Amino acid sequence: DPSVIKEADSIIELGPGAGRHGGLLLASGTIHEVKHTPSSLISFYLQEQNKVLRIPRKPGYGYLQVKDASLHNLKHLDVKFPLGLFTVVTGLSGSGKTTLVFDILAKDPSLSKHFDEILLIDQPLPWAMKRSTVATFMDFYTPIREVFAKEAIKNTSDLSAKSFSFNSPGGRCERCEGLGTITSNLLFFEGRTVPCPLCKGKQFNEKVLSVLYKGHSIHDILQLTVEEAALLFTGFWALQQKLTILQDVGLGYLELGQTLPSLSGGEAQRLKLAKALVKMPKETSRTLFLMDEPTIGLHPQDVEHFNLLLQEFVRRGATLIVVEHNLQLIRQADWIVDLGPGGGDKGGKLLYAGPLPNILDTKESLTARYLRTEGY
Known part of the structure; x- marks a missing residue:
């Protein structure tokens, strides 16, 4: 996470790639020293000029609707999720994001009217055996x-x-x-x-x-x-x-015989998404993807690869709803649902739901504050 790296006293960067392409020392020193090291990859993501924005798509295929959601700390929410777009659900930890998406929306029987397939993508591979490669x-x-x-x-x-x-x-x-x-x-x-x-x-x-x-x-x-x-x-x-x-999807370094239990959470998630992409039709896909913080542990360059994969899913007609904290990915979404303002009893309130840029005017939203800080 570049925001954490910026606060570090000392940085050690390894690379330049993963697997056989890694293992070299790219940079070492303070944030200032690393920023001015030509071999550093992370230095690009520590600069303000790396912000790449895209124009959000507009809803045009209807909405999924959740009404009066009140499980756990949710405070009787009415929320819309546009079909055929990339939606991020944001907010502090404990604000109710996972409850809304995985405990309420994912269990809505009416989803079958809109989708032929519903894929819940999380990081663990509980079924992975040492014979699976x-x-x-x-x-x-x-x-x-x-x-x-x-x-x-x-x-x-x-x-x-x-x-x-x-x-x-x-x-x-x-x-x-x-x-x-x-x-x-x-x-x-x-x-x-x-x-x-x-x-x-x-x-x-x-x-x-x-x-x-x-x-x-x-x-x-x-x-x-x-x-x-x-x-x-x-x-x-x-x-x-x-x-x-x-x-x-940035997994070219994996060995064909590498066992699934040896993969990191991010690698496992991208592997599952790659398999989904293989099976998905080129257009008019009726697939819903629900993801829970898929970028945990990913390098910013990996997040770029991951974003390209998500955008390809949407191009093929899929609907994406992603619980996420990573600003780099949040900035690439079409629609944002922001919960808060805090966590636990102080969360569960809908602060904003709509096109991504308009959240910046929501004064109560901490997500909006950090988007402004990052130069959105």
């Missing part, structure tokens, strides 16, 4: 296995696409059951995860690993980043589409 979640591991099965046929092998699955017996290493690691339970010590002594961490048996595609074994493929895989699998349109979308 980026490739399996995005549904492109099957076509990759089929590519290897065709290579096996060329070599007169009896291996099938199933043989290249680390989740099924037949081609995987049965010592580690395709995980590449085992848990070493030593007396008096906590269990430690160590490379499988049989396959040496390569997940598959020797017969499967001997099949190559452009010099890569199936294990090698799982170690590739999304960016590297996109260069390797040219000519496979369906696979390329998914790899491209992952790059568009």
